[in-house]
Amino acid sequence: MSTSSVSKGCFVFKPSAKKKKTLDLESYFIHGCEGAESSKTRYRLCQDLWDKIKTDTELLQDELNRQILDSLLEFTKKCSLSRQHSDWTSRMRASEIPTAALVLGVNVPDHDVTFHSLSDLLRQSVTPHVVSVQAKECAALKHLMKKVLERLMDTVVAVDDDEEETEQTQLHKSVHCSLGALCDWYTSKTTKSNSPGKKRSTSVREEHHQQQPPVVIIFKDLEAFNPRVLQDFILICSRYIERLPLTFIFGVATSPSTIQHMLPHSVSSLLCIELFQSLSCTQHLATVLDKLILTPQFPFKLNGKVMQVLISIFLYHDFSVRNFIKGLQLALLEHFHSQPLSVLCCRKKEALLNVAQLGHGDLERIRQLRTFKRYMEKQEMEEQSKLTTDDTHLKEVCQKLIKELRRYHKNYYPILRCLHTLTSSLPRYPLGKQIRELHLICLEKNVWETEDYQCAMKLLRMLAKDELIVLLQRCAEILQPVKSKKIKNALVQLEELLAKFKQLDTAAAEVASSVEDCVISPVKDLQKKTDLFQLQKTLLEMNESRRSKKLSPFETLRNEALEFVDSLVKSHLPPPESQTLSEVCYYSSSGTVRRHLNATPRTSIQAALSSPFYYLQNDSLKAEDGTVSNAAPDICIAYKLHLECGRLINLYDWLEAYATVVSAAEGIDPDSDSYGKVDEVKHARFIRAVSELEFLGFIKSTKQKTDHVARLTWGGC
Known part of the structure; x- marks a missing residue:
């Protein structure tokens, strides 16, 4: 399957008769799997659990986003219905565009799921005219306009100064890139949908909403948009708001104040913004x-x-x-x-x-x-x-x-x-x-052997009665649905403790009065005139009385409850x-x-350059530890040589060392004149290897010396 030709040409190779057998997911899983006798069963179990994770997380995502999505749906419906009545002008000026600022947080990889669900819900229950745009595809105003029109109208949009799409626009019927064209398209769409047909039993307000559904434009990543592009687009849209029922949804990752920083007052005043905060x-x-x-x-x-x-x-x-x-x-x-x-x-x-x-x-x-x-x-x-x-x-x-x-x-x-x-x-x-x-x-x-746990138990012993009862009731609610004998027995004991806490109200008053009498009596004795010895004796008696003070019924019951909790922790x-x-x-x-x-890409790249054999699986590249074979790729040889240099590397010395290593790889006699000589081919190969090292970030050019480069990695001599 090789060719040798001086001139350029096109060579056709017929495919072999044997086709490669493609492996399915199960075969990939089983290949190299330890314990192959049970690999099929393990693959099935893994697949079932994988599907369960996917299904459960999607349901969780829908449940968590349900409230914010319902609020957005209600917002778009309300704006669309209000637009048809007099309360539209009372709520906002005619030139204002209803805008929802959806604060999603910095977890950008999760935003796509939220916007996908939002778009589906809007199409199902509010309007078929929904479009989503991202900053990376809208670098200029014409690109933003083009994306919005193409996705709403489902047609080719022609831009006057876009030469790349002349062939495509010639093959298909194109539309001029302007909001005027979008208004004409929207009018024709709503006129067709409002043609006489079967009568529907809907209210006047809902009928107006069905006749003129809003056009929703979702900006997924607002912070990434060019502020100037966004400002110009809003200014243009405000001129067509009477003909086109536009609604904006801004996806904000950081803070709502971003809108004020990106848009001057003259532009932000054209928006009627309502804030929505996600979970x-x-x-x-x-x-x-x-x-x-x-x-x-x-x-x-x-x-x-x-x-x-x-x-x-x-x-x-x-x-x-x-x-x-x-x-x-x-x-x-x-x-x-x-x-x-x-x-x-x-x-x-x-x-x-x-x-x-x-x-x-x-x-x-x-x-x-x-x-x-x-x-x-x-x-x-x-x-x-x-x-x-x-x-x-x-x-x-x-x-x-x-x-x-x-x-x-x-x-x-x-x-x-x-x-x-x-x-x-x-x-x-x-x-x-x-x-x-x-x-x-x-x-x-x-956990019970840690200092933090001991600290937590000491703090729990200082809780008031009402606080402790509330916490124990929550614990009882947690244990209630569990079907386990030990947990059921624990629930019974916990309910008994709660019942005892409720019976402490009457007994607590009697104990408090007796304790007050025994504490106050020595204090009264201190008020009498006495000498230093008598004072010391009285203070010692007070200290002993406090140490031997009998615990109140609540304190006793609280200690009992915490000992019960401690026993559960140690058991389970x-x-x-x-x-x-x-x-x-x-x-x-x-x-x-x-x-x-x-x-860690830098570590992986260094490992590949230092040990190319493990990546290329070529026996000629095997070498002792810490060395690179002279038959290795040029970039590996250049990388190894640059490790032997200091912070600044002389390019000419580096080139000569490279030429010596390559000459040895080519089998040139060390005693010959051509050994280590730099010719055009070696020079070109060296320049390419140095350029690749610079691209990977190992070296950079320096202004200190024109014929030197600076190392950017650690471990220099």
Whole structure:
């Protein structure tokens, strides 16, 4: 399949008879998968959980955006209906354009979903004339006008000074790029739709709305638009507002004051702006965690380190819930691909059936699990021998352990929510303000052994009666729907404690009077004339009386309630790593997730330039550690040579060193005159390699010396 020709030409190669077999998703998953005997089952389980994540998050997105989207729909309907009546002029001047400023937050990757849902809802219930534009496609006013007209009219729009589209406009019937053409098109559309036909039983107000539906223009990323382009477009639209019922929707990522900064008063006065605030991204993330992570219904789990990586990327990079879910899906895929025992990461009934179908290889993997080894060490010698040799007995034990693991998750999350309810309103939030912070603590260690937990319990012992009763009632509401014997027993004890708190009102007054008498009596003695010894004696008696003071009924009951809460925490909130077979459900490779989601391109580029063999898979490129073969690509040779230089690199010396290495690669005799000589070809190759290094950011030109370049990377001599 090679050609050799002096002249230029076109060569045709017929395809081979054998066609490459394309692999489906399942084949890609199974290829290279450890534990191939269960790979198909694991792929099916992974696909089911993946679909569940996608479906649940879409439903959550719709629920969270429902209020703001309904408000926007009501706004556009109200503006459209008011335009047909006298109350339009009373609310705003005739030249004002109704505008909705939708503040979405800085989580820009999530905005597309919101605008897509908004456009669909507007088309379904308000108007068919909806168009969305982005700043990257509207660099000039003519581009903005063209995009708006083309997407509304669904036709080719001709721009007078646009030479690139002359051929396209000749083939298709084009429309002149002006709002006058859009007005004529809108008039013809509304006239056709208002032609006489079947009578409909609608009110006069709704009939006017149906006759003249608004034209909605959505600016997705307002901050990225050229202010001058936006100003000119608004000025032009204000001249046609009487003929064209326009409505603007501004997608604002930062602050509503952005509109004032971008538009002068002469332009912003042409807009009748109403502000709409969407749900914050942190609240959105809390809802996603609540529905997908903090629930026993979802069998796949993340350990503390992986959870911390995903949350850190969310908080410190993009605030994107969409990207957080992608990270969760990546962890799900990696877990089922790399862990053969993930075949047990499913619902309880299916997991018990899969245990019975495990082969000898999978059972050996179970015996090698760290948590199972710890479980075996606690058993008697006879039981240890049976677990090591008897596969049937091991399957029975594994079924029991799977049930215990499910029971642990069923009890863990309600108690976690109760502890968060009790501590989330304490001063300085010792266990965190968000439940995810408390969950991370519980994933890594015994929460009751931490100083923050002890501090939280001390603060809880200082709560007033009304505050404590409210918190305990919330805990009872959390435990109410849980179907677990231990949780039901805990709920009964909690309700008994609440009943005792309600019976304290009458007894509290009697105890308070007696305590007041015993505290005041020594104080009265101090008022008498006495000497220093008598004063010291009296103060010591007061101190002893305070130490030996009997606790009030409320204090006793409060301590009892907090001891009950402490016992629940110690029983149900040990870290998941303490549970046998937790590796089946928990994904723990935080490094893999960080490497895929939080990429470091500079490190990858340096690794490729230093070790080209691992990327090109060419045996001639193999070299010792720290060296690069003289047969490597030119950029790799230039990169290796530049590492041996200081901050400033002499281009001529660099070129000579490069020519010497390339001559050795070409097999030229070192004793010959042509060895290391710079010819035109080597010079051109060197210039290209240096240009590529400059493009990648390793060097830059400097004004200190004209024949030198400066290094931009660390590690210089």
